[in-house]
Amino acid sequence: MTITSTRRPAPPRHKHAGRRRADRRRGRRTRIALAVCLSVLVLATAGAGWLYLRLDGDISTFDATGLSGHRPDPGSSKGENVLLIGSDARTGGNDRLGGGDKDDIGRxxxxxxxxIYADHRHALAVSIPRDSLVTVPSCKLPDGGWTKPQTDTMFNAAYSVGDTVKGNPACTQNTVERLTGLRVDHTVVVDFKGFARLTEVVGGVKVCLPQxxxxxxxxxxxxxxxxxxxxKGEQTVSGQKALDYVRIRHGIGDGSxxxxxxxxxxFVADLLKEVKGRGLTPTKLLPLADAATKSLTVDPGLGSADRLISFAMTLKDIDLHNTKFVTVPWRYEGSRVAIVQPDASELFAALKADRTIDGKNASGKKTGGKGASESPTAPATSAxxxxxxxxDVAVxxxxxxTGxxxxxxxxxxxxGFTVTGTSTAxxxxxxxxSVEYGPGELSQARTVAKAFPGAQLESVTGTGVSVVLGQSYADAPAASPTxxxxxxxxxxxxxxDDPCSNLTYG
Structure with missing residues (x-):
């Protein structure tokens, strides 16, 4: 008996059938890989979002109502000015790193x-010695009252006005604005813990010891x-050792x-190298921000993670060679430091005009053809x-x-005049x-008046020549420094620069 199969015969095999099955397998693998990638991306995005939220919760801001009512004009500088304060407070557990009294609010x-110059390719950091004798202007107290201005006061004392646990960053900002005549756009305070964490996240910073x-x-x-x-020599430090390095004072050079x-x-120069070497992208900046924000206090304008990171992103095109560090012109006055005028004023005037240390225009505007960065012509209203x-003249x-x-x-x-002093009228x-002059000093007064077009001459009973500046001078454009x-x-x-170069004074 013949049994006939009911199965249908297999169709003839097409020469491309195997390829289609392989394509389908590759397609499934591609879809799986794509799904995995999308899943990772979703998780990463969710993680970044969670981290942003966490950072927002970690950032502390100071009370901006403590800023002076007589601040420099917002348009007084083309670039941006950021005040960076390192606090030596021992509160909040900082005594474990710095020693001392755990209740010390510090300075x-x-x-x-x-x-940060307007071209966003240059930057200049000006160090202000903590022992500098300055005028600390009126500052807000915790009870809402305001202090009286204090002359010949150590600069670092401004931070402790009011004796609050969080210090008084607004008072330090007021003091810097009065000293420089520059409007501070943002202020950032970091304590010992935040500093130590930051150096650990970047993997350490290269330093050099002369002994x-x-x-x-x-x-x-x-x-x-x-x-x-x-x-002695070059080494990499982080955490506690990094903090110890930047705090050493008495054992090197003249101990000043x-x-x-x-x-x-x-140290900050090499820290910038490490940060820029990692890449200034949101992904790279998030771990740095996470390390620092727990111990940061900032102005309200930087009081969220996106603002803080967006601001950091604006620095990505600044070249390391075009990032300079200087110290405000100074001289010793006993055991303290005096600010040297008019050198300090010339420095701050150059920053206001977006001039680099060699006098180039870094405002982002070309003034002499392609690639030019020459000094612009002084305004027609200049003397x-x-x-x-x-x-001799007093001002x-x-x-x-301010300023x-x-x-x-x-x-x-x-x-060429000799300025015998500056003060508030x-x-x-x-x-x-107006230019005031005493008996027999009209000739010198006329010479001074030539420097202030439109100034009025006024005879007084005292001796000496002095100029009292009016609003007309404040409103006149200043000549650009070179x-x-x-x-x-x-x-x-x-x-x-090499980390081992130019490390000591005295």
Whole structure:
């Protein structure tokens, strides 16, 4: 018996059938891979979103109502100015890193005013010595009252006005704005813990020691050298060791804060190298922000993760060689530091005009054809050149405009006048500028008046020549400076300098 199969015969095999099945398998694998990638992307995005939310919760802001009501005009500088404050407070667990009393609110141990030029390709960080004698203007107290201005006060004392646990960043900002005449756009305060975490996340920072350093170099109250903290030469430090490095003062050079500033500038320069080497992208910046924000206090304008990271992203095109570090012009006054005028005023005037340390225009505008960066022509309203040789003059600010007397003093000094002092006038409602002179001093007064077109001459019973600046001078455009003072330019450090160069003073 013949059994006939009911199965249908297989169709003839097409020559491309195997390829189609392989294509279908590859298609399934591609879809699986795509699904995995999408899943990872969703998880990563969700993780980033969660991290952003967490960062927002970690960022502390200070009360902006403590900022002065007489701030420099928002348009006074083309670039941006960021105040960076390193606090030596021991509160919040910082005593475990810095030692000392856990209730000590501390002071501003390190301060940089970072000027980001308008072209976003140059930056200049100005160190302000903590021992500098300055005028601390009226500052807000915790009870809502305001202090009276304090003259000849150590700069770092501004941070502790009010004796609050979180310090007084607004008072330090007020002090810097009064000193420089520049409007501070953002302020960032970092404590010991935040600093230590940041150095750990970047994998350490290269530093260089000119000699071996022991415990008594960090703490001069020790009667014995103690253990070796650092060996002479180049090395990488992070965490506690990084903090110890930037705090060493007494065991190197002349043991001054000025020498320590040079090492801090070298440290920050190499920290920038490490951060830029990682890449300034949101992905790379998030871990850095996560490390720092738990111990950051910022102005309300930087009070969220997206604002903080967006601001950091604006720095990505600044070249390390074009990132410079200088110290405000200074001299010793006893055991303290005095700000040298008119050099300091010339420095801040250059920043206001977006001039680099060699006098180039970094405002982002070309003034002399393709690639030019020459000095623009001085405004038509500027005073013509005047020879003030042999003429002494005192300068008084008769307005509420911050830094006006320093600006005029810098101009007078550049014209050869001898400025005997700058101060605030008895009244600050002067509309016009006047030149006051005593008996027999009309000739010198006329010479001074040439430096201030439209100034009025006024005879007084006292002796000496003085100029009282009015609002007309404040409203007139200032002539652009050409370069920074020699003392400043010669001491400048670039962020790409060798970490072992120029590390000591004295």
């Amino acid at each position: 501003s141990d390190t301060t940089f005013l970072l000027h 071996d350093v022991h415990e008594n170099d960090l703490n001069p109250h020790r009667t014995t050298p103690g253990r070796l903290l650092f060996k 804060d000025i020498g320590r500033i040079k090492r801090q500038q070298a 013509p050149p005047v020879s003030g040789a042999g003429v 008084y600010n008769g307005t509420t405009v 006006l007397a320093a600006r005029a003093a810098a101009t007078l000094t550049s014209d 008895a009244a600050q409602d002067h509309t016009a500028t 370069a920074l003072p020699t003392q400043v330019a010669d001491g400048a450090r670039s962020a790409d």
